[in-house]
Amino acid sequence: MNKNFDFNKAGKRMPYTVPDDFFTEMEDNVWQELKRQPAVKTKKGRTFMRVVITALTTTAAAIVLALVLNQGHSVGFADVEQAFGNLSTEDQIYMFSVYQDDIFINE
Secondary structure, eight states, rough: OTTTTOGGGGOOOOOOOOOOOOOHHHHHHHHHHHHOOOOOOHHHHHHHHHHHHHHHHHHHHHHHHHHHTTTOOOHHHHHHHHHHHOOOHHHHHHHHHHHHHHHHTOO
16 A cells, blocks of 8 residues: 555546536426425324323323322331331341441432
8 A cells, every 4th residue: 555645636536427507407397396296285283283182191191190109108207117117127237237338328
């Protein structure tokens, strides 16, 4: 391989050529063809309404599900203290050591 190769001296050759007005003529042909075809009606309004209705329905379902699952189940300190008291002594010591070693709590 030649180590002294210079890309700036390579030049740019275009192997393909087109007539002078090729792109202008092609654009005119495309516009003419589009004018001949009937306009297509879009369902943009319907699609938007479906998205809105789906979003509202999903939000309502999530709220209802959260209310049903959390119905009368508020956890307080007394509940946590009772659950901790129900553990064996070894489990309490383990939980306490894990709590003391937690890097996120003890920052």
